[in-house]
Amino acid sequence: MSQFSLPDLSIGGVDLLRSANTQNVLSFSGGKDSVAMYLLAMENDIDFLPVCADTGNEHEITMDYVRDFHRHTGGPEVRIIKADFSGDFAHRRMFIANDRRVKKQRVVKRNEDGSIKNGSVKPVRFTNKQKRRMLENLHPSGNPFLDLMMIKGRFASTKAAFCTERLKRDPIIEQVYFPFIDAGKIVVSWQGVRAEESPRRAKYPIYDSPGGGVWNYRPIHQLTSTDVFSIAKRHGIEPNPLYKMGMGRVGCMPCVNCKKDELSEIALRFPEHIERIAEWEWIVSLCGRNNNATFFHASKTGGSITGINGVAEWSRTGKGGRTFDLFKDTADSASCSSAYGLCD
Numbered sequence: 615m616s617q618f619s620l621p622d623l624s625i626g627g628v629d630l631l632r633s634a635n636t637q638n639v640l641s642f643s644g645g646k647d648s649v650a651m652y653l654l655a656m657e658n659d660i661d662f663l664p665v666c667a668d669t670g671n672e673h674e675i676t677m678d679y680v681r682d683f684h685r686h687t688g689g690p691e692v693r694i695i696k697a698d699f700s701g702d703f704a705h706r707r708m709f710i711a712n713d714r715r716v717k718k719q720r721v722v723k724r725n726e727d728g729s730i731k732n733g734s735v736k737p738v739r740f741t742n743k744q745k746r747r748m749l750e751n752l753h754p755s756g757n758p759f760l761d762l763m764m765i766k767g768r769f770a771s772t773k774a775a776f777c778t779e780r781l782k783r784d785p786i787i788e789q790v791y792f793p794f795i796d797a798g799k800i801v802v803s804w805q806g807v808r809a810e811e812s813p814r815r816a817k818y819p820i821y822d823s824p825g826g827g828v829w830n831y832r833p834i835h836q837l838t839s840t841d842v843f844s845i846a847k848r849h850g851i852e853p854n855p856l857y858k859m860g861m862g863r864v865g866c867m868p869c870v871n872c873k874k875d876e877l878s879e880i881a882l883r884f885p886e887h888i889e890r891i892a893e894w895e896w897i898v899s900l901c902g903r904n905n906n907a908t909f910f911h912a913s914k915t916g917g918s919i920t921g922i923n924g925v926a927e928w929s930r931t932g933k934g935g936r937t938f939d940l941f942k943d944t945a946d947s948a949s950c951s952s953a954y955g956l957c958d
């Protein structure tokens with residue numbers, strides 16, 4: 615018997631969670647909150663489909679955990695989906711080839727130590743050399759995360775967190791929700807958002823509807839992180855092993871909202887992922903106008919540290935080093951991810 619009862623989702627006297635006309639779709643990231651939701655749904659005999667959007671930037675431990683989860687619980691297998699941007703490349707290439715716009719761009723001159731000397735705004739346009747470089751490199755890699763950044767010519771950031779929408783929300787809507795809606799079902803979207811996480815998330819209602827036959831449902835909104843871990847413990851389910859390896863989040867490896875101490879752990883334990891991101895920075899740079907894309911936005915480090923290797927090195931600094939946490943204040947920006955409960 616559950617110690618945490620599910621918040622009621624009855625509309626017009628109909629219990630939507632159990633209606634024959636409802637399809638419950640549970641966003642499953644492999645993080646502690648999605649695990650708690652999954653187990654609560656099972657405890658309450660809810661018929662549900664767990665779905666995970668593989669961004670292509672996940673740790674293999676997380677994907678193994680997601681893939682095997684049903685074997686440990688006896689519940690439904692998690693359906694893993696991916697965004698596909700292969701069709702967007704032709705459009706982007708055509709746009710670049712035909713682009714004759716003159717843009718105003720800020721040009722920055724630096725001192726020898728890397729600090730900014732002065733900046734000015736100048737009109738610039740794509741040179742043929744830039745276009746050739748971009749067109750030569752703009753071909754799908756097959757990895758959704760990398761493909762999206764190549765098309766954008768830059769990485770997502772805390773302020774421009776288009777990654778969640780394009781890599782998780784949209785593919786789930788298109789590949790999972792739409793077929794159910796077309797079949798006449800009401801989709802109840804289970805989202806692992808908790809009030810404790812931030813004042814902004816505390817304001818979310820337990821349920822609401824964006825329309826179009828979809829209801830958002832946040833069944834663990836009132837639970838604490840201790841509560842969600844205790845649900846897994848009660849079922850004898852081990853949390854994602856990455857938590858015990860110092861990760862506060864188990865989403866992308868790393869996430870654009872990664873904190874300093876997490877990045878330090880990643881660099882220490884999984885240097886191969888830092889190497890992969892460094893390679894991606896090179897590839898994405900070749901597809902961007904300015905040829906200098908970095909995973910973490912340069913402004914976060916005052917412009918003096920750029921590139922994943924430099925930021926990873928900085929993340930290891932302790933006393934006597936630069937100890938301020940550049941990501942701390944931005945980890946919960948309005949544009950981040952977790953409004954949908956899709957990124958742990």
Ligand code: SF4
Nearest residue numbers: 777865866869870957
């Ligand atoms: S917000 Fe972070 S975890 Fe979510 S898709 Fe973007 S990089 Fe990945």
